[in-house]
């Protein structure tokens with residue numbers, strides 16, 4: 001079955017990963033801007049990163065007939081530095097017209113600090129002014145519920161935000177309804193140990209259904225698996241889910257969300 005991985009950091013994966021994903025019928029990926037494992041010192045470093053996401057990486061993916069899209073922002077971890085964040089946000093508009101850019105992301109909170117919230121709001125402001133889609137990172141583990149609540153409140157307090165143009169990512173059992181009941185799309189991140197395992201993701205689908213929900217590997221430089229979405233396909237098949245329902249979660253839903261982006265060109 002063809003699948004889409006709507007959240008994976010391919011710059012930190014090898015070319016062999018692209019090959020394995022292609023063998024497993026990956027049709028497309030989207031790569032949110034993220035923390036690279038170290039704090040970057042200058043806005044110029046982000047400019048180079050945005051060039052990598054909009055120019056180099058789509059060409060590497062195309063060698064394996066995988067379509068590559070991306071999201072731009074300064075991530076919540078580096079957003080603690082507000083002045084650097086403002087310089088980086090000012091760089092984003094020149095990249096928004098690049099054909100593989102889907103919107104602003106992954107923005108959100110990391111430690112739920114005041115500086116992170118300030119930078120989050122300034123990203124929302126940019127997204128509102130440019131009418132971009134938004135991809136939200138929610139914090140991990142013990143901060144997740146509180147952080148997701150804070151983010152949903154900030155989104156709801158901004159009247160310019162249209163929930164159907166926002167995806168709240170890394171949801172789990174205790175946050176999935178916060179996203180869906182407020183009209184947002186949501187993403188489940190499949191990790192071998194922390195976050196959702198494919199079995200837990202399957203439980204969540206059985207709990208909330210298949211509307212406005214998708215799954216991703218969030219593969220990066222840490223321990224993660226670029227074939228996590230195919231593993232969810234296997235788990236759903238094993239439990240007897242209909243082919244059409246599986247395809248909706250792993251292919252049609254991410255595509256329907258992306259189709260709303262300003263630069264979208266039909267395949």
Ligand SMILES: [Zn+2]
Pocket residue numbers: 007009032034106218
């Ligand atoms: Zn990520």
